[in-house]
Amino acid sequence: MLEQKHLALLDEAKRRGQPETGLRLCLEILALSSAIDRDCAARLAPHQLSEGKFVLLFLLHDRPEGLSPHELAERAGVTRATITGLLDGLERDGFLARHAGLEDRRKVSVRLSAKGQAAARVLFDEHTKWIATLFAGFNADDRQMFGDLLRRVWQNLDPTVTQASAQAAEPG
Amino acid sequence: MLEQKHLALLDEAKRRGQPETGLRLCLEILALSSAIDRDCAARLAPHQLSEGKFVLLFLLHDRPEGLSPHELAERAGVTRATITGLLDGLERDGFLARHAGLEDRRKVSVRLSAKGQAAARVLFDEHTKWIATLFAGFNADDRQMFGDLLRRVWQNLDPTVTQASAQAAEPG
DNA sequence: GCCATATAGTATGGCACCGTACTATATGTC
DNA sequence: GACATATAGTACGGTGCCATACTATATGGC
Numbered sequence A, B: 001m002l003e004q005k006h007l008a009l010l011d012e013a014k015r016r017g018q019p020e021t022g023l024r025l026c027l028e029i030l031a032l033s034s035a036i037d038r039d040c041a042a043r044l045a046p047h048q049l050s051e052g053k054f055v056l057l058f059l060l061h062d063r064p065e066g067l068s069p070h071e072l073a074e075r076a077g078v079t080r081a082t083i084t085g086l087l088d089g090l091e092r093d094g095f096l097a098r099h100a101g102l103e104d105r106r107k108v109s110v111r112l113s114a115k116g117q118a119a120a121r122v123l124f125d126e127h128t129k130w131i132a133t134l135f136a137g138f139n140a141d142d143r144q145m146f147g148d149l150l151r152r153v154w155q156n157l158d159p160t161v162t163q164a165s166a167q168a169a170e171p172g
Numbered sequence C: 001g002c003c004a005t006a007t008a009g010t011a012t013g014g015c016a017c018c019g020t021a022c023t024a025t026a027t028g029t030c
Numbered sequence D: 001g002a003c004a005t006a007t008a009g010t011a012c013g014g015t016g017c018c019a020t021a022c023t024a025t026a027t028g029g030c
Helices: A004-015 A023-047 A051-060 A069-076 A080-092 A114-134 A140-156 B004-015 B023-047 B051-060 B069-076 B080-092 B114-134 B140-156
Strands: A096-100 A108-112 B096-100 B108-112
Touching: A004 A023, A004 B051, A004 B069, A004 B114, A023 A051, A023 A114, A023 B023, A023 B114, A023 B140, A051 A069, A051 A080, A051 A108, A051 A114, A051 B004, A069 A080, A069 A108, A069 B004, A080 A096, A108 A114, A114 B004, A114 B023, A114 B140, A140 B023, A140 B114, A140 B140, B004 B023, B023 B051, B023 B114, B051 B069, B051 B080, B051 B108, B051 B114, B069 B080, B069 B108, B080 B096, B108 B114
Parallel strands: none
Antiparallel strands: A096 A108, B096 B108
């Protein structure tokens, strides 16, 4: 349930006579997340989609007026530059199209094609259903306990770095 | 404690009238891991190191005879191509050097410089100490419980994708 | 109306990862 | 010893992410 690099790290810690306390547990969290991400990527790849592209798809779903790259960046929590790249791929593969802005001529309206709409509709449900299966066998108490434990780690994280993905870190 | 994209996903799920069961919890695991990775990266960046480079550093530490790129790839759980890139950066920044193999002339022996040795020695301890602080306040029972919950999710993951990072998936 | 400034989108270059393809060397078989 | 095959390392191109810098358009102050 760990990755190679994690085993290596544990080995080195043992070699240095350090206790495993917390270390293994932390690596298990990271390994589980990576495994979930890999699994997610593997599910989307056959559709020519990545996780980032999938997010844009459902952000645009049922939104005939479209969204601007700027809004997409804010809601997805990535930079506008990243959005440009994802849109290039999605447009190339026929999931959406960029339309020139009418009021503000700097703006672009991004709208799903029929293919994009269909993909968003179907894949979102598939995705959430799949995630639900990961927690098969968990009752409300288990979930409560799990969430509490996660939050306790979260609170120990360096608060200066933690806020990331808010995109506008506005330094100084 | 969630990222923008996770909030968007939860919103969309709510809009579709789907239950949150498991979904929010899953996103919290992913968000926590990302936060830990970000924090880790932020700690290493001032030393011109990434997490991948850091792994190579401690794999090579106290190993005067060095390791080959091939062995590094196996132990780090990434491809040889990735190792080439990491070594390029580490060599450029003076952490290590490539030495021609003597017995097998295809092989290269990668060995840390004094700077690399020093960095590996200091940073590894810093790193594990930092991780330990993330679990401050956790007693043995908490850790046991946490690990059990993680393992239960792990077992629900698609077994065909789960094995990744073993590098040699040897298809068919 | 004019200019400084802000904003929208993109381009460019960097990083860490991958898959694939290539070169050089080693090895096993005949 | 020659040749098919395997292995070591790298090159190349692709992805998703970032920071930075650039162009076009909008806006506020005068």
